[in-house]
Structure formats: C-alpha cells, structure tokens
Amino acid sequence: MSLTTAAAGTAPVRTPAAKPAVAPAEARRHELAAFLRSRRERIAPEQVGLPLTGRRRTPGLRREEVAQLAAVGVTWYTWLEQGRDIQVSTQVLDAVARALLLDPSERAHLFTLAGADDPAPVVECPTLTPSVRLVLEQMSPYPAAVVNARYDVLAYNAQFTAIVGDLAELPFEDRNLMWLAFTPSRFGEVLVDRESERVPMVARFRSAMADHSAEPAWKTLLCRLRKASPDFEAAWQRHDVQRPGNGLKRFLVPxxxxxxxxxxxxxxGPRQGSRLVAYTPRDEESRALMGRLPSQL
Structure with missing residues (x-):
C-alpha cells in the first residue's frame, strides 16, 4: 500500500501498490516448471524400466525417480521443477530430456525454456521486404500468406481472402489464425478438419512462445484465447509442443x-519465425476449383 496526499483536515488516502512486472527470466522459469511437471506425469514407471511400488498418489513418475534416471540430485531437480533461479548445464538438460523421453520438439522446447545457448544461432532477417511481397503476389492462383510465429497474418494475396474472409475488415488484433480457429469466423467455418487441426496449432503456438513468454503481445493473445475458448484452454493445459511443418488442409469454400x-x-527467418505459407492443390479437381478464386483484393 502507498499513501497519497489528502486535503487539509482529512486522513491520507491509501492506494494499492502496483504489482511488480514479471521478469522475462522468471516467466520462462515458471513455464519450464509447468512443462517438466506435465512431461513427468505422463510417463509410467514401466516405460523407463522402473518397478511398480504400490499405489501412487499422483500419475507418472516421482521427482526422485526422474533425478535417478537423469543421474542428478533430487534437491536440484526439485528446484528446477519449482522454477527456482539455478544454473543449468547443457549436459544436465540432455540427461533430463532423455529421462523424460522427450521427442525432438519437446527437447528443443526444454532447452529454450532453460535459456541454454544455441550453438548455431540464426540471425533473423526482415520479414516483409519488397521481394517477399512480390513472391506473395506471384503465388496466384494459389492462396498464400505471410504468417509469424504467433499466427498473425502479416500479408496475403486475394485467393487467401476467399478462404479466411476479408481480413481488412477485422481489427488488427483479430487477424490471427489461432484466434480465427477458436472463435466464430469464416476461417473456422470453411476449415473441414477444424477439430483435429486446432490441437497441433496450440502445440506449435506453445513451442514458439517459449522465446516470447514475457512479451506483452504474446501474453495478451494468450489471455484472450484462454478467456474466449474453453477448447483452447483445454488444449493449452496439455502442455504439448510441436515443431512447425507442412501438411494437408481441406477447405469447403462457399x-x-x-x-x-x-x-x-x-x-x-529462424525456424519458428515468420514464414510464407502457400496452399497448392493436391488433386486436379482442387486445381480446377482454385481457378474460381478471386484474383484481385
């Protein structure tokens, strides 16, 4: 609490003290702690060669079992999972990753959250250069867009708007594929496999957010999604992570x-940075139908 100056003859007015901002390193440690707990709880003892020792109060491995498998101290591993400010070597991170049976996406996420130095850092380049915009225009008649790691749509061609709708009519903060997938939108309506597509989208979003967990734009989007969509909240609580990649999407366009x-x-730019996404026809029927998409914004 703090005091403010009051008028003569009146008592001072108490106002709540401002909450200190969460430092980026602290936010990352908290995320690391939650991630480690979620990965530990999904592993059955028999998966890692440990005997069953009676009834367990919690699912998965115990902390001391992870420490044993990783050949690290129980106290040290407990502090790591509590989000304490401790030094972590790459050798220990490697041992923990192996003990928790992390896949490549999860392993990369672990190292990012722990703040381990990248042995081969990539310098990000500007995203929307004139050459990128020219390539985007030349993708016609195929839908294409430039999307960043947060799923913000930064640029697009006319064919892309036939799928997601007129983005220019939306507020800037709503021009985001995550937001459009989890809230009522044209994109959600035409995405045929919407239910199965959304969970891996959240996993990729969480993986990318490891580098940005304390940034206001990322925290704001996350807060909006968690409040707006119970489905997003359920997927977020899974703590799944996944590397971005390529695949198949089906759109039923009116x-x-x-x-x-x-x-x-x-x-x-970097692996989980901005990218130009192109949608090309998988079959001749889709190729013919793409010719019916608008060619002008």
Missing amino acids: GVGLLRCDYTSFWL
Whole structure:
C-alpha cells in the first residue's frame, strides 16, 4: 500500500501498490516448471524400466525417480521443477530430456525454456521486404500468406481472402489464425478438419512462445484465447509442443467447393519465425476449383 496526499483536515488516502512486472527470466522459469511437471506425469514407471511400488498418489513418475534416471540430485531437480533461479548445464538438460523421453520438439522446447545457448544461432532477417511481397503476389492462383510465429497474418494475396474472409475488415488484433480457429469466423467455418487441426496449432503456438513468454503481445493473445475458448484452454493445459511443418488442409469454400490443399512453409527467418505459407492443390479437381478464386483484393 502507498499513501497519497489528502486535503487539509482529512486522513491520507491509501492506494494499492502496483504489482511488480514479471521478469522475462522468471516467466520462462515458471513455464519450464509447468512443462517438466506435465512431461513427468505422463510417463509410467514401466516405460523407463522402473518397478511398480504400490499405489501412487499422483500419475507418472516421482521427482526422485526422474533425478535417478537423469543421474542428478533430487534437491536440484526439485528446484528446477519449482522454477527456482539455478544454473543449468547443457549436459544436465540432455540427461533430463532423455529421462523424460522427450521427442525432438519437446527437447528443443526444454532447452529454450532453460535459456541454454544455441550453438548455431540464426540471425533473423526482415520479414516483409519488397521481394517477399512480390513472391506473395506471384503465388496466384494459389492462396498464400505471410504468417509469424504467433499466427498473425502479416500479408496475403486475394485467393487467401476467399478462404479466411476479408481480413481488412477485422481489427488488427483479430487477424490471427489461432484466434480465427477458436472463435466464430469464416476461417473456422470453411476449415473441414477444424477439430483435429486446432490441437497441433496450440502445440506449435506453445513451442514458439517459449522465446516470447514475457512479451506483452504474446501474453495478451494468450489471455484472450484462454478467456474466449474453453477448447483452447483445454488444449493449452496439455502442455504439448510441436515443431512447425507442412501438411494437408481441406477447405469447403462457399461458391467454390472442396479444396484439398498441401500447405508448405517457406521460412523467412529462424525456424519458428515468420514464414510464407502457400496452399497448392493436391488433386486436379482442387486445381480446377482454385481457378474460381478471386484474383484481385
């Protein structure tokens, strides 16, 4: 509490003290702690060769079992999972990753959250250069867009708007594929496999957020999604992480038909940075239907 100056003859007015901002390192440690707990709780003892020793009060491995498997001290591992400010070597992170049976995406996420130095850092390049915009225009008649790691749509061609709707009519903060997938939108309506597509989207979003957990734009989007969508909140609580990649998407576009598209990411910077995403037809029927998409914004 703090005191403010009051008028003569009146008592001082007490106002609540401002809450200190969460430092980036502290936010990352908290995320690391939650991630480690979620990975530990999903592993059955028999998966790592440990005998069953009676009834367990919590699912998965115990902290001391992870410490044993990783050949580290129980106290040290407990502090790590509590989000304490301790020094972590790459050798120990490697041992913990192996003990928790982390896949490549999860392992990369662990190292990022722990603040381990990248042995081969990549310098990010500007995203929307004139050359990138020219390539985007030349993707016609195929839908294409430039999307950053937060799923913000930074630029797009006319064919892309036929799928997601007119982004120019939306507030800037709503021009985000995560937001459009988890709230009522044209994108959500035309995405045929919406339910199965959204969980891996959240896993990729969480993986990318490891580098940005204390940044206001990321925290604001996360807060909006968690409040707006119980489905997003459920997927977020899984603590799944996944590397971005390519795949198949199907769109049922009104007035056009069913488009079966291979989407391919062309990276414009770091692995989880901005990318140009192109949607190309998987079959001749989809190729013909794409010719019916608008060619002008």
